Amino acid sequence: MTMDDNQDDYLQVIQQKFLVKLQENHHAFQVFLGKLPNKSYTMSECILLKDIIHQIAGSGKTFGFDEVSVYASKIEERLNILIDNQEDSRGGEGLEIALAALIKISQELIQNNNTKSGVNIEKSKPIEEKIQYQHTILIADDDNLVTELVSNYFKHHNIKVLSASDGQTAMDTIETAHPEIIILDVNLPKIKGFDILKQLKQNADTKDIPVIMLTKMDNDKSVIEGISNGAIEYITKPFEVEKLSSTITSCLQLHEIKILIADDDELICKLLKLRFQKLGYTVITAKNGEEALRLYKESKPRIMILDIMMPSIDGMAVLGQIGDKIPVIMLTAKSQHDNIMSALEKGAYDYITKPFNADELVAKTVGILKRHHKNNG
Amino acid sequence: MLSKILFVDDDPLMAELAVLIIESAGYGVKHCASGKEAIATVGSYCPDLIVLDMQMPEMNGEQTLSELRKIESVKATPVIFLTGDASEEDIARYIAIGAIGAIAKPFNPKILCKTIQQLWDSQ
Numbered sequence: 001m002t003m004d005d006n007q008d009d010y011l012q013v014i015q016q017k018f019l020v021k022l023q024e025n026h027h028a029f030q031v032f033l034g035k036l037p038n039k040s041y042t043m044s045e046c047i048l049l050k051d052i053i054h055q056i057a058g059s060g061k062t063f064g065f066d067e068v069s070v071y072a073s074k075i076e077e078r079l080n081i082l083i084d085n086q087e088d089s090r091g092g093e094g095l096e097i098a099l100a101a102l103i104k105i106s107q108e109l110i111q112n113n114n115t116k117s118g119v120n121i122e123k124s125k126p127i128e129e130k131i132q133y134q135h136t137i138l139i140a141d142d143d144n145l146v147t148e149l150v151s152n153y154f155k156h157h158n159i160k161v162l163s164a165s166d167g168q169t170a171m172d173t174i175e176t177a178h179p180e181i182i183i184l185d186v187n188l189p190k191i192k193g194f195d196i197l198k199q200l201k202q203n204a205d206t207k208d209i210p211v212i213m214l215t216k217m218d219n220d221k222s223v224i225e226g227i228s229n230g231a232i233e234y235i236t237k238p239f240e241v242e243k244l245s246s247t248i249t250s251c252l253q254l255h256e257i258k259i260l261i262a263d264d265d266e267l268i269c270k271l272l273k274l275r276f277q278k279l280g281y282t283v284i285t286a287k288n289g290e291e292a293l294r295l296y297k298e299s300k301p302r303i304m305i306l307d308i309m310m311p312s313i314d315g316m317a318v319l320g321q322i323g324d325k326i327p328v329i330m331l332t333a334k335s336q337h338d339n340i341m342s343a344l345e346k347g348a349y350d351y352i353t354k355p356f357n358a359d360e361l362v363a364k365t366v367g368i369l370k371r372h373h374k375n376n377g
Numbered sequence: 378m379l380s381k382i383l384f385v386d387d388d389p390l391m392a393e394l395a396v397l398i399i400e401s402a403g404y405g406v407k408h409c410a411s412g413k414e415a416i417a418t419v420g421s422y423c424p425d426l427i428v429l430d431m432q433m434p435e436m437n438g439e440q441t442l443s444e445l446r447k448i449e450s451v452k453a454t455p456v457i458f459l460t461g462d463a464s465e466e467d468i469a470r471y472i473a474i475g476a477i478g479a480i481a482k483p484f485n486p487k488i489l490c491k492t493i494q495q496l497w498d499s500q
Contacts, residue, residue, distance in 0.1 A: 062483040
């Protein structure tokens with residue numbers, strides 16, 4: 001087989017995947033088309049649709065579907081007009097025709113492909129079973145087209161998106177499916193977003209799941225309320241799917257970073273846990289040295305905050321076993337100068353004297369994590 | 378000699394196609410889905426050449442390039458932009474900021490590797 005033959009094969013595989021992507025979005029396209037005559041679409045829908053159409057326009061031609069690219073570009077252009085002049089509806093002109101044309105062409109392409117290759121794209125129930133999803137997230141929004149578009153987009157990034165169109169469904173889904181991240185619209189039917197957030201934070205099973213709130217633009221009050229109730233991030237509507245995507249990626253990355261806090265003072269553990277969780281990190285706590293060593297081995301934390309004075313095995317002994325395998329910040333009383341010196345010799349990264357300023361400790365920890373991330377790639 | 382290529386593009390299908398083509402032409406290739414990922418990757422993977430998509434969320438190609446230039450191992454690694462804007466003026470600008478050239482999007486998959494090799498040879 002020559003190199004060119006090989007490339008033709010590859011191209012065919014990718015072409016089919018592209019058609020699957022088109023097929024997955026067909027329903028959304030049709031729903032949007034149905035909303036055009038009486039302008040019952042929302043800006044969120046326009047922007048999300050534009051994001052997906054933009055990708056189709058950009059890659060269609062490379063994958064050998066020039067016509068799809070042409071119509072997708074036209075749709076993108078007109079959606080941009082619609083988004084820029086929100087009051088003015090002239091952008092809608094021609095949009096209907098282009099969208100209908102895109103739907104028709106892709107249907108023909110899919111049918112051609114089915115007869116030619118013998119693979120029925122509609123019936124092959126494509127990737128649903130084949131995709132190895134790495135993550136599961138939940139988006140709760142009463143705009144079904146928004147959740148559908150978001151879910152279609154993330155499917156190709158190996159993220160499974162569950163959706164809920166009201167607060168009760170969201171609560172039920174969270175309970176059964178345990179998503180890694182929850183995206184909550186503030187204005188949900190049945191149970192409002194903030195009430196869900198409060199309930200989640202009160203439940204031991206769900207309080208550690210990062211929550212991102214979706215709010216209407218310029219609503220500072222709801223942003224503040226969300227953050228103070230434990231949301232780690234908020235996104236204003238209408239949002240771009242790429243903005244959501246980068247927020248989710250960084251949430252997932254942060255959430256994988258574990259911080260181990262070992263202190264026999266429960267209040268300190270609680271306070272610090274809350275502070276780090278608000279930033280999106282995962283926190284585990286230990287009440288004594290024994291527990292700290294066990295959790296260090298089990299959970300592989302990225303950094304450790306270690307009190308020197310603890311019952312059973314004290315902080316110095318714990319440090320003696322860990323050395324400089326991960327950065328350790330020691331918590332010490334002011335008078336323990338000798339301890340500080342020997343801790344640093346044993347491999348401690350830094351120390352903070354009690355009573356300490358939580359802001360300083362948090363800033364120090366985050367700084368160390370960032371530097372380490374850079375150095376270790 | 379050109380043997381290892383880092384391909385940075387946020388569109389998963391586009392990247393899959395490019396990786397298949399580049400691999401089948403006998404080069405080694407690694408894919409990153411964002412500028413951030415590329416910056417993290419060059420710590421352990423040292424490419425001979427980097428193909429950078431211009432339009433990416435969070436960090437675009439230009440921003441990624443300027444961050445990559447701060448990293449010792451890829452300080453001088455040749456970079457090709459993948460971009461929808463590839464007029465002569467655009468390309469002149471890309472070269473001015475340190476790229477060796479650009480490939481226009483949408484690209485023809487059949488000549489992707491040829492174009493990459495030509496740009497590599499022309500330095």
